[in-house]
Amino acid sequence: MDEVEVVVAHSERATLRVGDVFLKVDADQARIDVEVRAMALVPVPTPEVLWRKPPVLAISAVPGTALGSLGEPSTMPPAAWAAAGAAIRKLHDAPLPPWPGGAGRDLAELAADLDSECERLVTSGFLPADLVTRNRQVAEAAFRPWTPAFTHGDLQIAHVFVDGDEVTGIIDWSEAGRGDALYDLATFTLGHEEHLDDVIAxxxxxxxxxxxxxxxxxxxxxxxxxxxxxxxxPFAPGCEVDVLRSRM
Known part of the structure; x- marks a missing residue:
């Protein structure tokens, strides 16, 4: 009998794997609604929905190997990263989904949230003030007009599976919606700046x-x-704090 593997678990959601089946348990059924709708619309390979019985969604495993993970060097060749870039472009060129959401938040609201979070990071001593200040300056370039695209919304490299130079599956679509295409590209290359040129190619x-x-x-x-x-x-080598330090 297959063992039950806990893929991720926290107060908002949990994902379990049993053999080739993933069971996603989410307290917010709206996220699951988005995931199911997005996978039915996007022009890229996704898991198959096996069944749904709230609060559980059962989906199939996708073939291939995850492109990598944050904090670890990727062993995938440049061609695999380029293939991922091509698949992301195909997604961004697709017709917009009928719901807003995703990475398409109001920029003024996002900037206000970022300023509040920066203040908390400094006043709590979680991060050094100069690190926060410098990255808040760098962040300003994101707050500009952009044309909405169909975006994944949480396009970490661990969510993209490849076999050689072919993308075989993209998973975890609960944040999909109308968003900034460059947000997807940034999320995908976070902590892997050395592969940015391959992705853009x-x-x-x-x-x-x-x-x-x-x-x-x-x-x-x-x-x-x-x-x-x-x-x-986030302080592990190659993870978010190192990404912030790289901007100093």
Whole structure:
């Protein structure tokens, strides 16, 4: 009999794996609604929905190997990163989803949230003031007009699976919606700046690198405290705090 593997578990959601089946348990059924709807619409390979019985969604495992993970060097060749870039471009060129959400938050609201979080990081002593101040300056480039695209919203490299130079599956679509395409590219290359050129080559169009770097700062500043409070280590080598330090 297959063992039960706990893939991720915290107060908001949990994902279990039993053989080739993943069971996603989420207290917020709206996230699961988005995940199911997005996987039915996107023009890239996704897991198959096996069944759904709230609060549980059962999906199939996708073939291939995850491109990598934050904090660890990726062993995948440049061609795999380029293939991922091409798949991301295909997603961004798809018709917009009928719901807003995703990484398409109001920029003024996002900037206000970022300023509040920066203040908490400094006053609590969680991060040095100069590190927070510098990254808040870098982050400003993200707050500019952009054309909405169909975005994944949480496109970590661990969510993209490849076999050679072919993308075989993209998982975890609960944050999908209308968003900034460069936010997806930034999330995907967070902590793996050395592969950014390969991704952009596959993506097939010029992108504003200052905006990519800005989103690295925004995402890292907003999540470091949450990660620490939920059992993750943003201070591990190559992770979010190192990403912030790289902007100094």
């Amino acid at each position: 596959g993506y097939g169009t010029d992108v504003d690198l200052d905006v990519i770097r800005a989103w690295w700062s925004v995402r890292s500043l907003l999540v470091v405290r949450w990660l620490a409070e939920h059992g993750f280590d």
